[in-house]
Amino acid sequence: MVISYKTILIFLLGCFGCFKAFADKENPAVSLGQISSLSSKVLNKTVPLSIHLPENYDSSNKTYPVLYMLGSHYRARFGMLASTLDYMGEGQIPQMILIGIDLPEGNRILLPTREELDTTIPDNYIKFFETELMPHVDAKYRTASFSALYGASNSGFFTVxxxxxxxxxxxxxxxxxxxxxxxxxxxxKKIKLGPFKTHGENRSLHIIYSDDEGRLPELVSEFSSVVEEHKPKNFIYKVDELVNQGHVPAIDFTKFLLALYPDFNPIENLDTLDKVTGHFDSLSKRYGHKILPPISTIFSLGADAIRAKDLVAAEKIFEYSLQVYPDGKQSYVGMGVVRRDQKQLEPARALFKKALVIDPDYSLATRLLQRLDE
Incomplete structure (x- = not known):
């Protein structure tokens, strides 16, 4: 089935508000984030890249884990992944940088040749990642020391x-x-005798497929039995078989991310600042990079303290929020409410105004400021 650019545009504009349409037909129908490229000596060509940064990346000083996606020339799929990261970021997972590697020749290029079993091209792509792309991304963006690789179908083979x-x-x-x-x-043979056995800490492989993909369920089962027998002790291996979802299930990415960060949003009630910071310090240690509590989590905790009329705890919470999110509008509104309830009206007014400087359309700050002046 051939899908027109017009059809893709209508779909993506409906799903992803951050896409921009271009009137010039010579330009791509849609774009998301930044279009870039990297000249590769290893591959002897220029590799097109698609970059999507977290919201407020430019105004923060945080570092972010990086997700590398193979096949971002498929714009609908790249848009879906970028939107999912935006939607889940800071609520269910940390915010992440998305780096798409376009494969205009098709993702079959990542496969070894069937006849000669020649692995030159996939081997060169691994070298490209290691010696060119990842150092380039680390130098250009504020990256944390944590990265993931996503591939589907033939590029899923390359991931494995x-x-x-x-x-x-x-x-x-x-x-x-x-x-x-x-x-x-x-x-x-690679599983049994290759460098797989020398992996470091904090490594995982997650495979998702559907039960209606021909021989794939059987092949995954055979692969899994060998992995389970030979995998290193601390290596995390997970497989999800979905029902009647077709090739490359649409919900795969959400399931990947939730499994990667299963307790980012914990079940237990983190009802004190010490519990919140302790939980995210534990996550930081596990993943090997600093993971801050989401500003929404801190704001909710502070709001609970204000409702309980515990202004001492609320002040401590929003002092912490201002420290880790100095450009967060919620930090200023929360502390503004604390100052208001402490009868410090001028400091409260200044804090609400600061929140509106950050976001002039922040309706909560506008309402609080109006009530203060009534």
Whole structure:
């Protein structure tokens, strides 16, 4: 089935408000984030890239984990991943930088040749990641020391292949409906004898596929039995078989992220600032980079303290919020309410105005300021 640019545009404009349409037909129908490229000596070509940064990246001083997506020339899929990161970021997972590697030749280029079992091209792509792309991204953006690789179908095979050949290159590997029928004997040999056994801490592989994908369920089962027998002790391996979802299930990315950060939003009630900071300090230690409590979590905690009329606790909470989110409008509104309830009306007014400087359309700050002046 051929999908027109017009159809894609209508779909994406409905789903992803951050897309921009171009009137010039020579330009792409839609774009998201930044279009870039990197000249690669390893691959002997210029590699097109698609970049999506977290909201408020420019105004923050945070570092962010990086997700590398193979096949971002498929704009609808790239848009879906970027939107998912925006939607889930800070509520269910940390905010992340998304780096898309366009594959205009098609993702089959990442496969070894079937006849000669020549792995030159996928091996060179691994070297490209290690020696060119990842150093380039780390130098250009504020990256945390945590990264993941996402691939689907043929690029899902490449994700698995990369994990087996360079297990410490990424912290987590996501493979959606991977083409495991490609050189299965070589893959099994890599699992048993390759560098997979030398992985470091904090590494994982997660495969998702559907039960209606031909022989793939059988191939995943065979692959899993070998992995489970030979995987290192601390390596995390997870498989999800979905029902009647077709090739590369649409919900794969959400499931990948929730499994990667299963307790970012914990079940237990974090009802004190010490519990909140302790939880996220524990996550930071586990993932190897600083993970701050979301500003929404801090704001809710402070609001609870204000409702309980515990202004001492509320003041401490919003002092912390201002410290870690000095450009967060909620930090100023929360402290403004504390000052208002402490009868310090002028400091409260100044704090509400500061929130409106950050976001002139912040309706909560506007209402609080109006009530203060009544």
């Amino acid at each position: 292949y990369t994990m087996l050949n360079a297990p410490n290159l990424f912290n987590s590997y996501f493979a959606s409906s991977p083409s495991l029928s490609v050189i299965p004997e070589v893959i099994q």
